[in-house]
Amino acid sequence: MTQTSHATTADSTELLRGTAGVIADWSSDQRAFKRVPWGKAMMWIFLVSDTFIFSCFLIGYMTVRVSTTDPWPNPSEVFALTMFGEKIPLILIAIMTFVLITSSGTMALAVNFGYRRNRKVTFILLLATALLGATFVGMQAFEWTKLITEEGVRPWANPLGAPQFGSVFFMITGFHGTHVSIGVLFLIIVAVKVLRGNMDDERPGFMTGRPQRYEMVETMGLYWHFVDLVWVFIFAFFYLW
Amino acid sequence: MVDYLHFVGWLRWFLIIIFMLLKAGLIVAVFMHMVWERFALVYVVIVPPLLLIVFVGIGVLEADYTFFARDVFFSPNNFVIEAHH
Secondary structure, three states, rough: HHHHHHHHHHHHOOOOOOHHHHHHHOOOOOOOOOOOOOOHHHHHHHHHHHHHHHHHOOOOOHHHHHHHHOOOOOOHHHEEEEEEOOEEHHHHHHHHHHHHHHHHHHHHHHHHHHHEEEHHHHHHHHHHHHHHHHHHHHHHHHHHHHHHHHOOOOOOOOOOOHHHHHHHHHHHEEEEHHHHHHHHHHHHHHHHHHHHHHHHOOOOOOOOOOOOHHHHHHHHHHHHHHHHHHHHHHHHHHHOO | OOHHOOOOOOOHHHHHHHHHHHHHEEEHHHHHHHHHHOHHHHHHHHHHHHHHHHHHHHHHHHHHHHHHHHHOOOOOOHHHHHHOO
């Protein structure tokens, strides 16, 4: 009896907002992130740790680029493609960025339609996001192939200038591409779950046994937007700098 | 875009950084729904990465020193040290 009444009062009382809410959340001797689904809180904590991984790579790249005495190759020339008889700087990277941003848009729409409990549209949007992500990885594979076979860039050597260029490039874009690839796999898994109606029926998940809800789509969206976010920094520091 | 306009030096860096931060902020705030989250979660996500600014500073100091040392000791055109012998 006391337990049920406690649960209802805790649920019905309006939570404090702002800084007072932070203090109340942390000092409440209960859970700190009130009314945040556990999956979402865990995803955020993973993303913070992932931020540190990518930041370490980018800071390492900065250190290596500042300290090298060899000339750094000009990225707008290295990544230029000849299209229609004209050399266009960074065109492939620009298209890749556009594809990734578009996929972020379809992902946001998928989250929206998920909360409206529109099963079919959510599925289609998730699948579109996965397709755009796969396109991105495909273009990255093309870019790597061109760099390896035509320019002769290797992780340990670089005929265009500083050898550090090769190691940093393959390390950072490779790690990001891995994130995108894993994201594509998970997008397909979540899309199939949505289509089967796991979220509508709140069926237990196969790993946790907890009821599956449309919050899963939002958690998936957090990861996907994070991958896009990382690309913004890679694009700015590696390709534009 | 900066390539076509041939911006160089501080203006180019400034534009790159500004647009990068604007876009990153937009993604985190709107797409990742940070604006509507509870502040306890917002602080947990936003505050630790601020430490990275310190890390960048340390990296710059170290890299500058390494560049200086390489220039002094490994550069074939640098005879300053040999001149003393």
